Amino acid sequence: MAGVITASEPSWIGPFTGLSPRLFGKLVTALRREGADPVRKGRPWSLPLEDRVLLVAAYWRTNLTMRQLAPLFGISKSAADRIIDQLGPSLALQPRKRFAKDTVLIVDGTLVPTRDHTTAEQSKNYRYSTNHQVVIDADTRLVVVVGRPLPGNRNDCKAWEESGAKAAVGTTMTIADGGYPGTGLVMPHRRCKGEELPDWKQAHNKSHKQVRARVEHVFARMKTWKILRDCRLRGDGVHHAMLGIARMHNLTLAG
Template identity: 30%
Template sequence: MLVYPSGVDVSSSALRFLSAKLRQHRRELGTRWRRLSPGRQALITLAHLRNGHPYAQLAAGFGVGTTTAYRYVAEAVDLLAALAPTLEEAARTASRKAFILLDGTLLPIDRIAADRPFYSGKHKKHGMNVQILADPSGRLLWASPALPGAVHDVRAAREHGIVRMLTDAGIKCWADKGYRGPGGTVRIPYWGRWETLSQGQKAVNRSHAKIRALVEQAVATLKSWRLLRKLRCSTARITSLVQAVLTLYLASSDR
């Protein structure tokens, strides 16, 4: 396989953060020597997450075996996932905001038609449902564990305890019509066909749409990590990948 110099459009702070965590992890394990240094292990992990390169290509570029590349990336991903904020921690951050934004997104996966639990009727494709919490500026605060794509957004929000958390903390939340009926502090637009709504209801819906539109920035932030645009791994690994990306984003952004 031919190799060539390439780049990863990730901030150096993310590389330094992950390198430091891997260095600390190796000290705790008592590791004496490895083929790649903590910095190189961090770089191969970032290349996989950001660019979506398969392990065979990463192995060729870093001069290691494919199995070694997989093991290094999996170790770093699990380490990052363990550092991701919990819903309770996200709630404490959200409580300092005027309100938060809630939305769901589908992460496409390579599944066949027989895998119906993963098929999203809304998006007409197979994938995993991930719930997103963002601040009023559209910055990513929290991402949920992944559920099969057939799960609707409102059901996913309930299963993760998002609605209960928001209600108990008294945090106002803006969401779309996919969250109809959750109650609590979750606000959604008026339901019904546009022509049947009153002028006041139309004005409220337009204002609501302008406010919650910024949540798309948080979704775009998550999907800027190209691996998440088309996942070909086991569905059991997707939650760890999402949590790893969340940790890297929070670590490299100013808050």
């Protein structure tokens, strides 16, 4: 069965990956170098690596079911499922391990509606969700760390440590909103009851809010991937999707 969508036709790459054909080729080359396309015993993959990467990206971008997506690539539903399970983890962003002394980071949590109730809990959006702590570089807006997903009812100050994000950034200066009390992060000044903030604190809060908004802009771009609006993946699938989307976000920004 012939497929409709293929990476050999460059016009399909942009809509599903957000990457130019040049950057897509760079991603595929990196995946080969990282061992994402090993020689397979027995039956070979029904699609080349380029098309498999495009299939995973198309699934994350559109959130189509396997029954809907597989015919577009000319393969069976079970083959599409195997490709996503095998290649999804390989696309994951690797956390940055070292930071320059003057680096400033921004952290915030985002909720991803997740149908796997073994990893999700009902949260403030009244849906079963997972909490993802995302850390970006304040200067470049690149994602540097994505913590492991936690149940959506976990507040950010606890998720910051339990997700592994705190350990990943170490002592690097990190900005956060008011939902991280007691964490040592740089947060806005709070007004005491019956008192007004002095002008210098108000000015500081204003600049803090403007810088912190950069992580919200990153979330807005990442949430254009529909898998992050209603994730049907089980187990670590939602984590792999978040990391893979973060990697492609970084590729798009870095050019």
